[in-house]
Amino acid sequence: MKIKYACSIVYSVLTLVVANIATTNAQDTTKPELPEVTITHHKKLISTDDGVKMEKGKYTVFEIKTVHGGDPRVDAQVTTTLIFDIARGIKSFEINSDEWKERLAYVLISECRCMDRGYNPIVSGILKGKKLADGKWQIEADVVAEGIDSGEDRIFRYSGVIPSEK
Numbered sequence: 001m002k003i004k005y006a007c008s009i010v011y012s013v014l015t016l017v018v019a020n021i022a023t024t025n026a027q028d029t030t031k032p033e034l035p036e037v038t039i040t041h042h043k044k045l046i047s048t049d050d051g052v053k054m055e056k057g058k059y060t061v062f063e064i065k066t067v068h069g070g071d072p073r074v075d076a077q078v079t080t081t082l083i084f085d086i087a088r089g090i091k092s093f094e095i096n097s098d099e100w101k102e103r104l105a106y107v108l109i110s111e112c113r114c115m116d117r118g119y120n121p122i123v124s125g126i127l128k129g130k131k132l133a134d135g136k137w138q139i140e141a142d143v144v145a146e147g148i149d150s151g152e153d154r155i156f157r158y159s160g161v162i163p164s165e166k
Helices: 002-028
Strands: 037-047 050-068 079-088 092-095 105-110 117-131 137-146 152-160
Touching: 002 079, 037 079, 037 152, 050 117, 050 152, 079 117, 079 152, 105 152
Parallel strands: none
Antiparallel strands: 037 050, 050 079, 079 105, 092 117, 105 117, 117 137, 137 152
């Protein structure tokens, strides 16, 4: 009887340990990936009553999308996209806090059931870019957008090299 009881306890503990490890590893296996980047040439951003759109223009529009947050199996992740345009043909740029009021640049929050979903205008921070010899772009972003629903800061940080064409 004591042996059956001891075996039962051992099996129960073993089951709990295995379940805990499986659950922990399932959440840890969502590794951060490189951002999804879209660069659209001969367009510009415009703001309308229906939202933000791209139209034909003498600009290049950058979209740097990151996915972060919880477990994707239960739709707990948030997609955050930095969207801005620069004049076509330039090789480097820097946008700082003094220039944000004059620019159309956004942190788009999407694919979630969350506050501030949509285009949140950038109000401060620094965004730098430099086109490298191989055609890729070195981008440094540390910007703050104002939440369209909450008014709270929505921060987007990125530093890395992105391809010039997808």
